Amino acid sequence: MxxxxxxxxxxxxxxxxxxxxxxxxxxxxxxxxxxxxxxxTIWQIGVNLQVIDSFLMGSPLGIWDETVRLVQSGQLFTDMFATLYGTILGFVIGSLVGSAVGLLLWYSQTFAKIIDPFVVALNGLPKIALAPMIIIWFGSGMTSKIALATLATFIVALLSAYQGTHQIDSNLVNLMKSLGASKGQIFKKVVIPSSLPWVISAFRLNIGFALIAVIGGEFISSDKGLGKMIFVAGNLFNLNVVWVGVLSLMVVAIILYVVISKMEKQLLPWETGNKQN
Structure with a gap:
């Protein structure tokens, strides 16, 4: 009872x-x-009372009208899809490859120390500075945007994953060695699981880096994308369309953030449980 x-x-x-x-x-x-x-509401009232200049700031009603127009013409979905596609592909390729390389550096500390200055230098370099060369190499299409996003996310993922391998409990590694585990078994059973929080953390950062890279590429040379929409509208002083593009970018970022959060819950259920508690 x-x-x-x-x-x-x-x-x-x-x-x-x-x-x-x-x-x-x-x-x-x-x-x-x-x-x-x-x-x-305050913004629109300010525009109606001419306290806020709609030419310089746009207006909520003007943004709504432009959103309806762009949706009806299909341009908004076309540009949003182009940006989302380039961001996701570059993000996935750069994050996965970078994380894999960062984890594999655990195998050879000597090699990791040799390439460390090059990685640090490349990490400190603004990736958008390479955009003109990448666009010349790959053209102004989608491939160059994916390449930019891949490069921007690769280094962050590599550094984060490699840093994660440094945080592994050495006692646990020694215990595995004493039990006769091979280096491959230690890597699979200890290194990868222990480094996952660092890898996921890099994924969160890379959402923004991938978007910045793709938008920067679209600013420089592109025939479609939210970056191109914002750039053209800004040159025409159409602030309402600029706001539509900026808000659409926020939607794209939220979508990617939700996907990463779902991934974290699947891969690190204990981490999400601790956050909730």
Missing amino acids: EVVNESKNITHLKVKKARKKHQTLFLHNFVRIAIIFSVL
Whole structure:
């Protein structure tokens, strides 16, 4: 009987905790929406009263009109897809390859020390400075944007993964060695799992780096993409379209961030559990 009552109490606590979590989430979202609505309302009132110059700042109603126009013409979806496609491919290639190379450097500390100055120098170099050369090599199409995003994310992923291998508990490695584990087995069972939080952390950073690289490439030379939309609209002083492009970029960033968060929950359930607690 006591076991049944205890089970009921545990279930009740879980339900109560889940309900409280949903209520908190609802409250936070309500406050966020209220803040956005307030800012847009004050902005539009300022434009109507001519306190805010719509030519220099745009207006919420003007942004809405341009959004409807771009959606109806299909241009917004075309440009958003082009930017999203280049960002995702560059992000995936650069992050995965960079993480793999960073983890594999654990095998040879000597080689890692030799290439360390080159990696640090390349990491400190603004990748957008290489955009003109990459566009000349790969053309003004999608390939050059993917190459830029790959380069921008590769170094960050490599450094983060390699740093993760330095944080591994040496006692655990020694224990594996004492049990007769090979270097490959240690790498598979200890190095990779222990470095995963660092790898995922680099993935989060690389969302922004990949977007910056792709948008920079689209600014310099491109026939489509949100960067091209913003660049052309800015030259025409059409601030409403610029805002549409900027807000669309925010949507793209949120989509990628949600994907990475879902990946983190699958790969690191203990990490997400600790964050919630």
